Amino acid sequence: MTRSHSLTSELTHHIGQTILDAGGWVGFDVFMDLALYTPGLGYYAHGSAKFGVLPYAVQDGVRAAGSDFVTSPEITPLFGWTLAQQVVQALQVTDTQEVWEFGAGSGALALQILQALQAQGAPLPRYTIVDISSSLRARQQVTLAAFAGQVRWVDALPDELQGVVLGNEVLDAMPVKLLARTHGAWHERGVVPGGAEADGTPAFAWADRPTALRPPLEIAGPQDYLTEIHPQGESFVRTLGHKLSRGAVFLIDYGFPETEYYHPQRHMGTVMCHQAHQVDDNPLARVGQKDITAHVNFTGVALAGNEAGLGVLGYCNQGRFLMNCGLLRQMEAADLPTRVMAQKLIMEHEMGELFKVIGFYKGEPWQALGFESGDKTHTL
Secondary structure (H helix, E strand, O other), rough: OHHHHHHHHHHHHHHHHHHOOOOOEEEEHHHHHHHHOOOOOOOOOOOOOOEEOOOOOOEEEEEEOEOOOOOOHHHHHHHHHHHHHHHHHHHHOOOOOOOEEEOOOOOOOHHHHHHHHHHHOOOEEEEEEEOHHHHHHHHHHHOHHHHHOEEEOOOOOOEEEEEEEEOOOOHHHOOOOOEEEEEEEEEEEEEEHHHHHHOOOEEEEEEEEOOOOOOOOOOOOOOOOOEEEEEHHHHHHHHHHHHHEEEEEEEEEEEHHHHHHHOOOOEEEEOEEEOOOOEEEEOOOOOOOOOEOOEHHHHHHHHHHHOOOEEEEEEEHHHHHHHHHHHHHHOOOOOOHHHHHHHHOOOHHHHHEEEEEEEEEEEEOOOOHHHHOOOOOOOE
């Protein structure tokens, strides 16, 4: 038995027992949390590499080095170097001296920002990473060894924080609740035991229960409809708002404003899984071996921020944000392979349009560099 298979078996037994202890059914948000974050066993809690350009390869039946998906900092260091220009402005305007990054992944974004600030002669006194994954923290510490004196790691927020908060592809990995409208009636979709796989590993199945929960918008039409709501992600934003006494927040992720998110034609939801750079829509299979995500409702994010005292600096697609921050100038000075990879960040059919950036401020409003043109806050 391979180590990955052993971890998967242990995780699925743990989830199966948790479901039984809960009476035989748990909401999908509970299942997603267990699959991703169970200490030592969940996808983000064990030691496999998640982030990178190359997929895993299988050699003699053993999964060799590789990754499951790629994020912008792994595509090109120009992502972090460009984002650093917004960070510099935000630190100056808010008169703060610390960056807080949530879910720092491989540490690539932190490295790029620290390098960019150092190259500009404005080294950052402190860069704080908030990450609950011990395996990812270990990888980050290796990546950031050159900046060991400036970087610290915490697994919980203090009562008050100041500075610039960053979250790149953090919200999409926060557990969501699934709502299913079937024959005109709304249900919460959850998970129940589903027998066993051929090797005896527990399997899981879907089960719907009537619920009073509803999407934030009325879904037009009589068709069956599957979607998500995001109480945990929105609670995270509210927590940031309550704890941030001075500073700014920039969250980057794939998603839509509310009217697009709950469009009648988007009837199959947005939950998807990533493994070896392949995408599938079945989170109940190969549990613990693959990422589970959902698109972000940026209207809900904006409202959650407002409820906690945050003002919206701006909202636009990633392509426009990065160009506002000077990516094209960065590309002009780069070699051809780097320019080719950087284009993926801004082209509409790549990451430029699907990925969005939302910014918040605490204190007095100001014009953020990244939203100087193409701001679409009015669509939220």
